Amino acid sequence: MSKRNEASYERFITGPIPRFDDRNGGFSKLQRGEIIDLDNLVTMQKGAATVIERALSRDPARKGKKGYKQEDYALKQAGRTIDVYVRKNLFSRDSEVDEHKVDDSEKTTITRKIKRVTGWFGADLVGICEVNPAWVYTHWGDNNAIRSGIANSGDPIELPSWVKSAIVMVIAMDYQRLKKSPAAEGGTDLAYSKMAFTAASVATYIRNLGYHAISCGNDLALSIPLAVDAGLGELGRNGMLITRQFGPRVRICKVFTELSLEPDSPIDIGVQHFCERCEICAKSCPGQAIKYGDRTDKAWDDSNSMNLLKWPVKPMNCLTYWIKNRADCAVCLRTCPFNKPEGPLHSVVRKTIETTSWFDRFFIKMDKVFKYGEQVLTELED
């Protein structure tokens, strides 16, 4: 793994990147009824508060289908328990800080302590970066506004002037659960609750040290570029953060803080050259939402950010498939060759991809031969 002075996306920037308006995100469009006619949306989920929850709930007509049974949805919704509470009560907001500030003059020491505590609360990876204002949303989107309850869609977003650092945390999703995708798998939902618990707890810890802190998940700012800046991975063809340890099988949460922490360097783990040769996610995407071929800086629509050469994902195609599927989909995570459990063989492959692009095509072929990305419909109780 090589550390870099600049993030791997920097060389693909073709113009000024405008801040993203969260109202243009796919989930906001879904919430506004721009993807599905809300009148046709029946739900079996008790207390479903948002259109997304209703759209991704159990379809009674498929009650016997493996991976879509009542038990599968019970696990999925239970996995969200902490996430729902934290978004409504703790995310996106600061609160009272201790009147006595601990000494933060030794940047290296306080950064090490914060990272240790973050891992103790449950983060699988943590990185620090300064906050690039280009990654902060301009306005609240419909979905995040409804879930947080502290803002309305269209309210402007500005981070407080005291924000000096972002603590970006990665929560790994369960490898076996994700193998079930696109069936209702539950691992994604549990990871949302883990990120809610972790980020909110870290923010509380920092406030108790006497410094301001705001925890958030997908709200307030784009998580992926912040994670890339914080040295946690690179952006892949599937539009996801690809980490060295877990590939794209992760969720991201962050804490914006008044503490001035030591930033990490961005990393290069070979994702850019590997994705140029591999189109496994594009081929396996049931919604045909992932771009084949070369990068482009042209957006499909206003749901994509501009002026960056990448493989823009079509959120409308993606979410239309989710609704048809009646569950969120993670096929582009499940099938990605970077999604592997720890092991000596996979470590050698990772190391090789980091060093050279010579064996990319061979590894892509082997991934198919060993059928790593195939769906496996096991139940948690099996």
Ligand code: SF4
């Ligand atoms: S989540 Fe599923 S539908 Fe969406 S881009 Fe990934 S594979 Fe395609």
Ligand code: SF4
């Ligand atoms: S499946 Fe292949 S192309 Fe897609 S993100 Fe993973 S490595 Fe890149």
